[in-house]
Amino acid sequence: MLKVLEHYAYLHEIPELGFQEFKTSAYISQQLKAAGYRVADNFNGTTGIVAVLDSGVPGPTLALRADMDALGHIINGEACARHTCGHDGHSSVVLTAAQELMAEKAVKKGRLKLIFQPAEELGTGALAMIAGGAVDDVDMILGFHVRPAEECAVGTAIPAVRYSACLTIEVTVRGQTAHAARPHLGINALDAAVSAVQAVNAIHLPPGKSWSAKATRFLCDAGVTNSVPDEARVIFDLRAAENEDMTLLQSRVERAVLQSVAAFGATAEIEIVKSMPAAEIDDEMTTLIAGAITEVLGEEALMSVRSTPGSEDFFHYPVQRPQVKAGFWGLGTGLVPGLHHPDMRFDLNSLPVGVKIFKACVNKVLG
Structure with a gap:
C-alpha cells in the first residue's frame, strides 16, 4: 500500500494541463507495462492510456477510470499548473490497485480495463477516449473523486456522488x-x-x-x-x-x-x-460500491448518496454509451480548504483506503 504514496509523491510534483500530461502518462504507462498489462499509449492521438488484463475466461469487462490533468492557476502573478483537484491522487489509487490486482492474480474471469484519461478539467477528455473506442467493449465502469472535508470525513466513503x-x-x-x-x-x-x-x-x-x-x-x-x-x-x-x-x-x-x-x-x-452532463449512475454499481466500502471500512463508514453542484466529465461515458453501467463514488480525505483552491490539501493516508475499495469492487465482479 505504500506504493500509492510513492506514485502520488511523483505525480504531485509534475502537474500538467489537459492533453499535455506527457510526463504523467509516460510514468503511468511504464508502471503498467512493468506490472504485465497490455498498454495502448497515446490513445486516440491524446495523452490517454488504456490498459487491459484479460483472464482468458468468459466474463464481463470492468473498467476503472482515473483522470490525470492538473488545473491552471495564476499565483503571485504567474501562470502555473497545480494539482488542486486531486487527480494525482485518483491516478495513484487506480494505478496501485491495478498493480496489486495483477500481482495477486485476482482477475479470475472477464477482463479488467484501466482508463487513464486526460483533460477532465477541459470537459473533453472523456469524449476523446469514447471517440477512440475505449468503452465500446466495456460492461461496467467505475470512477471516484476525493471529497471535501465538509462532505465526507476521513475513514468514510460515499457509494454514489450525483454530479450536476x-x-x-x-x-x-x-x-x-x-x-x-x-x-x-x-x-x-x-x-x-x-x-x-x-x-x-x-x-x-x-x-x-x-x-x-x-x-x-x-x-x-x-x-x-x-x-x-x-x-x-x-x-x-x-x-x-x-x-x-x-x-x-x-x-x-x-x-x-x-x-x-x-x-x-x-x-x-x-x-x-x-x-x-449530469450524473447517470447505475443502481447495481452503487450497490456494488456500497458493499466494497462496507467490506473495507465497516457499516458505520458507509455514507448516504450525495448530490453536488459540481460537474465531472466521467458522466460522458454512460451518457454517450448508455449500455455501460456506471458507478461513481466519493472518498473521505479531509480535503481543505476546498477543491480548486490553490492551497488544496488532504490526508494522504486516505489513498490506501481508495486502493482497497477499488480492489474489493474488482474482486466482487471478476474474482
Whole structure:
C-alpha cells in the first residue's frame, strides 16, 4: 500500500494541463507495462492510456477510470499548473490497485480495463477516449473523486456522488463603434452585454428544480475611454441537477441573450465552451460500491448518496454509451480548504483506503 504514496509523491510534483500530461502518462504507462498489462499509449492521438488484463475466461469487462490533468492557476502573478483537484491522487489509487490486482492474480474471469484519461478539467477528455473506442467493449465502469472535508470525513466513503450538468457559454456581443460625444451614431456593445447579463439573471425555472445561471467573466475595452465599444465578451456558467433541466436552461439563456441585445440593435454570437452532463449512475454499481466500502471500512463508514453542484466529465461515458453501467463514488480525505483552491490539501493516508475499495469492487465482479 505504500506504493500509492510513492506514485502520488511523483505525480504531485509534475502537474500538467489537459492533453499535455506527457510526463504523467509516460510514468503511468511504464508502471503498467512493468506490472504485465497490455498498454495502448497515446490513445486516440491524446495523452490517454488504456490498459487491459484479460483472464482468458468468459466474463464481463470492468473498467476503472482515473483522470490525470492538473488545473491552471495564476499565483503571485504567474501562470502555473497545480494539482488542486486531486487527480494525482485518483491516478495513484487506480494505478496501485491495478498493480496489486495483477500481482495477486485476482482477475479470475472477464477482463479488467484501466482508463487513464486526460483533460477532465477541459470537459473533453472523456469524449476523446469514447471517440477512440475505449468503452465500446466495456460492461461496467467505475470512477471516484476525493471529497471535501465538509462532505465526507476521513475513514468514510460515499457509494454514489450525483454530479450536476455544467455548461459554459461564451457570448460575443457586437455593436458599432462611435465617438462617445455622439453615441447615437453607434451601438454600445457594453450596454447590450450588461442587458444580457440582467436578462439571464431574470430567468426562472420551476422552484423545485436545482439549477443556476450566472455571468462569471465580462470583458469589454474599446482601447480608449471616449469611444463607444463595439464588442463585449461574457462568459455564463450554467448548472442543473438533471440533464433535461440543462436543456431547458440553455434554451432560456440563449433566448434571453439574443433578445436582450437585439433591443439595442446589437447581435450576439453564442459558443459552447465546455459541456458536462449530469450524473447517470447505475443502481447495481452503487450497490456494488456500497458493499466494497462496507467490506473495507465497516457499516458505520458507509455514507448516504450525495448530490453536488459540481460537474465531472466521467458522466460522458454512460451518457454517450448508455449500455455501460456506471458507478461513481466519493472518498473521505479531509480535503481543505476546498477543491480548486490553490492551497488544496488532504490526508494522504486516505489513498490506501481508495486502493482497497477499488480492489474489493474488482474482486466482487471478476474474482
